[in-house]
Amino acid sequence: MEFGLSEEQLMLTESLRGFLDERLPMNKLREIAEGGLGFDGELWSGLTEQGIMGIMVPEDFGGLGLSLLDAAVAAEALGYHAAPTPFAAALVMAPLTLIASGDRAQQKAWLPRIASGEVRIGVGFAGMSGQTGEAVARLDGNKLSGCITGVLDGGDATHFIVYLGDGRAALFAAVEEPGVSVSTHRSLDRTRPVTALVLHDARAAILGAANDPKAAATAVLDAGRVMLAGDTLGAAQSMFDKALLYSKERVQFNRVIGSFQAVKHTLADIITMLEPCRSLVWYAAHAQDGPAEEARVAALQAKAHLGDAGREIARLATEVHGGMGFTDLLGLHYWFKRIAFNRQLLGAPERCRHEAAVAQEWVS
Amino acid sequence: MDLRYSSRHRALQEDARSFIKEYGHLSPKTGGGRKRPDARALDWQELLLERGYFARNIPREYGGFGLPVDIMELAIIAEEFSIAGVSPGIMNQGISMLVPTLLEVGTKEQCIRWIGPTIRGDIIWCQGYSEPGSGSDLAAAKTSARVEDGQFIVNGQKIWTSSAHYADMMFLLCRTESDKSKHDGLSYLLVPMNAPGIEVRPLVTMTGRAEFNETFFTDVRVPTDQIVMGRGDGWHVANVTLKYERMLLGDANKLTYRLARAVELMKKTMLAGRRFIDIPEYRERLLKLQGEVMASKYHGLRLMTEQAKGEDSGVKRLIVKLNGTMIAYRLSSLVVDVLGAAGLAYEPVGEASEDDEATTWQIDNMYDIGLIIGGGSSNIQKNIIGERGLGLPREPKSVPPAVRG
Structure with missing residues (x-):
């Protein structure tokens, strides 16, 4: 029995903290926070070099295949520096959704792109999240309609995953799709925004391979x-x-x-x-x-x-x-x-x- | 992070479980510890010592089981006994404070003489630290001992000496070097309670029971070899003892056990036709405490892991007493509220008093306040955390107000 972090986890903390110490001084944080999108290209590519994009992506798909405890250690470091960057949804919940509910082809298509930092997927829930706001979604074939507010990591997201009430998930592109309206607002926390999705028969891929x-x-x-x-x-x-x-x-x-x-x-x-x-x-x-x-x-x-x-x-x-x-x-x-x-x-x-x-x- | 036990630890867990299954019915009632162990408790203690479920790491020559320290083993034993509701053995100040102190700073002769009878429950100790004029400021102790005819002659008064009314011995902090500074003038003596000149007066607490005493010393004679370390080392020895006391207070096993009892009680106790657990306001309080108990429990595992690796946990260890005693108080407060008006009948004194569930909870709830204060009150804990743990400067010295005359 051992209750604590491994050497590797301590190193992960140290390297992330060191990176953010250097790259995210107060004036930089203020500058990014002014936009309120919770995203900065320079910071994102720096974090890509740090290797956290693939933290939850299995090694077979080009990721690090680490545990949720590793991700929690990274989350702590990001919180410590109030880092204006997608993480909980884009780098943890989205890959976990694909692992649990995506079929093999979907996993092959998406997981490597998450691990490389190429796609950033915001995640929202129609019901069940327990947060206030609008949360309705319905699926007609592969057409998704509804309205979901308080979507996480939506600032400059390339795609979204929306969970339906029955536990299935629908994945779709953030832009250039008819029937998809994405509005991202600066939030109380200028380091991360809130996003509202309004969908009218938006074409979506269904992630429905989970047994339960x-x-x-x-x-x-x-x-x-x-x-x-x-x-x-x-x-x-x-x-x-x-x-x-x-x-x-x-x-x-x-x-x-x-x-x-x-x-x-x-x-x-x-x-x-x-x-x-x-x-x-x-x-x-x-x-x-x-x-x-x-x-x-x-x-x-x-x-x-x-x-x-x-x-x-x-x-x-x-x-x-x-x-x-x-x-x-x-x-x-x-x-x-x-x-x-x-x-x-x-x-x-x-x-x-x-x-x-x-x-x-x-x-x- | 690996919360699984090694095969050796799993084997110990199995052993402990089958031991409890076979002999658990011989266990005395758990809790209490506020009276002298009876024959049943002494027999149980002997059995635990024989099987290595008690004093597991104390050398055999001192009456222990003689195994090398493995903090995980101790945690497994404590947990199994706690889950089964079986007594883990005698808990008192001699065992949890004096014994580790002697092991750390006592002589071999002292260890041989005192540890065996203490862990068997034959010698009961009380702690002579606080005085009416020195509670939080322990080093200001005035009780004195001078040397005369090869003996210490003790004079003075101690307070909050729990169990002094039935104890055989006291570990006493007193002033032996009147010419030295406050902290350098103290010594740590082992005093027989039957010595002529000792008077114990019960001190009734807010529970209505005489859990503490005042102890008076008038020319009490103590052999000069009954000193731990040397003359003037008393402050050092007392701090060794306090370290073990603070580890004892705020124990997470106790919190887990209490939480489970609170859940049980809230599932069966009714208010206006509803179980308490179904009433959102009470359930929310219970859930909040569950989160805090979980945090304390895993904090304990973290400290244990660090201790096993020989790491210094620093401020993480200093917070345990403050955190644990406060949660314990809030847990017993919730239970007292669930018992409500029906739990107000209160007769705390007498043989049957501890058989009444509500009375026991009321006593525990008040006793919890005693634990928040004892062993260094919460305010003192915060000073220790701030100064030793966080490196904050001490309060500047001030002089007491001048006496008008």
């Missing part, structure tokens, strides 16, 4: 939830690190503010919340390869708990910064909003906990 489509769809949704939890973990860690550093530098009443118990205890409270969160995220990612009920409860509890702990940590870390934390000057708000975004997507804490109760048969 509903279970397959749920597994993909839960994997996405673990990614958002991992992203929040990184963002919360980043806010804590900034608050700790600030508390050791900022002087008031002739003392650094970190010597005041009020501030010291706040930081102690944050780290006491934060470290167990990391273990929960790691476990939840690892558990997705195990028995279904355990996997479900772990993903749902991780999403819920990180949503709540993340919000609390974001507030406390902002408070430690005093008035400066409230301004745009420090840019701390990018992480605050990153955490807020992750909380609402794919089911907020209360919704996830309810699902966890159902999964454990506490209620029907």
